Amino acid sequence: MALELLDQPVECCPPLQSAALSDADARTLARGFAALGDPVRLRLLSLLATSTDGAVCVCDLVGPAGRSQPTVSHHLRILREAGLVTVEKRGTNNWYAAVPGALEALRTVLGAPAGVV
Amino acid sequence: MALELLDQPVECCPPLQSAALSDADARTLARGFAALGDPVRLRLLSLLATSTDGAVCVCDLVGPAGRSQPTVSHHLRILREAGLVTVEKRGTNNWYAAVPGALEALRTVLGAPAGVV
DNA sequence: ACACTCCATCGACGACTGTCAATGATCGAG
DNA sequence: CTCGATCATTGACAGTCGTCGATGGAGTGT
Numbered sequence: 001m002a003l004e005l006l007d008q009p010v011e012c013c014p015p016l017q018s019a020a021l022s023d024a025d026a027r028t029l030a031r032g033f034a035a036l037g038d039p040v041r042l043r044l045l046s047l048l049a050t051s052t053d054g055a056v057c058v059c060d061l062v063g064p065a066g067r068s069q070p071t072v073s074h075h076l077r078i079l080r081e082a083g084l085v086t087v088e089k090r091g092t093n094n095w096y097a098a099v100p101g102a103l104e105a106l107r108t109v110l111g112a113p114a115g116v117v
Numbered sequence: 118m119a120l121e122l123l124d125q126p127v128e129c130c131p132p133l134q135s136a137a138l139s140d141a142d143a144r145t146l147a148r149g150f151a152a153l154g155d156p157v158r159l160r161l162l163s164l165l166a167t168s169t170d171g172a173v174c175v176c177d178l179v180g181p182a183g184r185s186q187p188t189v190s191h192h193l194r195i196l197r198e199a200g201l202v203t204v205e206k207r208g209t210n211n212w213y214a215a216v217p218g219a220l221e222a223l224r225t226v227l228g229a230p231a232g233v234v
Numbered sequence: 235a236c237a238c239t240c241c242a243t244c245g246a247c248g249a250c251t252g253t254c255a256a257t258g259a260t261c262g263a264g
Numbered sequence: 265c266t267c268g269a270t271c272a273t274t275g276a277c278a279g280t281c282g283t284c285g286a287t288g289g290a291g292t293g294t
Binding site for chain 2: 017018
Binding site: 190211 | 239240241242243244
């Protein structure tokens with residue numbers, strides 16, 4: 001496993017158009033984008049982001065994801081390690097929620113927020 | 118190879134928070150984000166986006182990328198097939214340029230552009 | 235015609251990824 | 265305490281990815 005369990009959310013780096021990326025920044029950002037580079041994980045993140053109360057338990061994700069429970073758990077782990085989601089234990093269930101700041105950070109890297117040169 | 122050479126840029130899909138992703142949308146978006154999920158490709162894209170005249174020839178990318186010429190060519194191909202960059206032949210050289218619209222499309226998926234509900 | 239530069243493709247190899255069945259750990263209910 | 269439910273972890277396997285050396289094709293200059 002190449003993952004060293006860094007829980008820092010992706011909120012490190014300058015926008016892509018402003019300057020050449022450092023090696024460290026490129027690696028951190030790549031991990032974030034790689035976490036989005038799978039259809040199942042995008043679906044999971046979409047389910048979390050669109051949930052009314054902001055959090056969904058795993059048992060309600062397995063069905064829509066169309067994958068086995070261990071596979072869903074695996075994808076959630078990757079999203080968690082990329083800082084894109086958080087987990088909270090409530091009794092027997094684990095409730096996952098999207099981290100808005102992390103998505104916004106990645107969005108910032110992809111371009112200027114508005115009319116910046 | 119799982120790539121079927123679709124040259125359509127990534128400009129297909131609704132923002133992540135607005136609705137659950139369809140399977141097709143998730144696959145297309147995942148390909149776009151996966152193209153960003155590698156440090157070398159992020160670096161290449163950064164070099165293209167920060168170039169003054171908007172385009173860079175491959176010979177000027179190999180050095181900063183820190184990889185062999187075939188490897189750089191391979192990564193540029195992936196970026197091209199994801200619709201994130203374009204290539205133009207000028208004499209012996211191939212000049213690559215970032216596609217601003219593609220980056221903006223992915224940025225839109227990551228969140229509402231402004232004051233959208 | 236010839237040599238040289240630039241770049242894409244091929245072939246190969248190790249490493250990583252996505253997937254599932256099986257197992258283990260934790261918690262609530264009875 | 266025991267049973268059942270929820271979820272993470274393990275082990276295994278096929279497939280994909282990142283990388284490089286070698287090769288090939290196209291264009292330029294002499």
